[in-house]
Amino acid sequence: MRELGTPVLDDHLHLDRNGARGIDAVRDFARSGGTHLLVVNKPSWHLGFEAETGADFRAVFEETLDIVADATDELRGRAWPVLGVHPGLVSRLVDERGFAPEEAADLMCAGLDVAAEYAAAGEPVALKSGRPHYEVSDDVWNASNRVLRHALKRAAETGVALQLHTETTEDLTDVGAWAEDAGLPPERVVKHYASGTLAGVTKSVMCEKDYLETAVESGEPFLMETDYVDDPDRPGAVMGPKTVPRRVNWLLEAGRDEAVRRAHVETPEAVYGIDTEATLA
Secondary structure, three states: OOOOOOOOEEEEEOOOOOOOOOHHHHHHHHHOOOOEEEEEOOOHHHHOOOOOOHHHHHHHHHHHHHHHHHHHOOOOOOEEEEEEOOOOHHHHHHHHOOOOHHHHHHHHHHHHHHHHHHHHOOOOOEEEEEOOOOOOOHHHHHHHHHHHHHHHHHHHHHOOEEEEEOOOOOEOHHHHHHHHHHOOOHHHEEEEEEOOOOEOOEEEEEOOHHHHHHHHHHOOOEEEEOOOOOEOOEOOOOOOOOHHHHHHHHHHHOOOHHHHHHHHHHHHHHHHOOOOOOOOO
């Protein structure tokens, strides 16, 4: 098992016992020098659940908690869960199941309420929400923003962070303002799948070298992620589980020790309240 002399956190990936790799992906991450993971529940329908009520999301969350425990057993550090409702569910509900946009939003908010129950009990370090990254009608967009604002409120109430899946953008100052209105510090809101530049909330940077170079040069807080999806039909998508450790090694070889500490120690502490150094075995 490789040691890079620092905690190494992948801020956003998915794991699935019935997926392409499951715990084998965690072992690859650990052998490459990875120490900590934030495991985000897969979209509910990818796990075979077609929710009718908020309570129906509980099975998705329980599966995620189980695989997080298994992942922790493989790591020098540990894994933490991120629980919530994927914003793409709105289109599945509206386009495929005949929901009105507001009805879809009601169901998604109910799912977030269940995720918030877990957060209140101290299990996830963040909730997950967002809005579609593709073109939708004004009604669907407005409904999605209602869900996002509900997620901000529930994260604030339960004292956890919020990870967002959103449109491609370098400006989420609108969401940062909504976070403040909800009582959640904007720095505790994280845009996953971010490039190296982002205003309004914290960026979780995809591990493309040019994105990382931009994030490092900015001097701003940032996280690093792969968005590994553990899909048997796309075994390497989006990035493989070895990518974050490899990029950390690349940064260390370039003398970017301070940036590595920022991404893997300081920002995780500020955003999620997690101590990646104290949790190393």
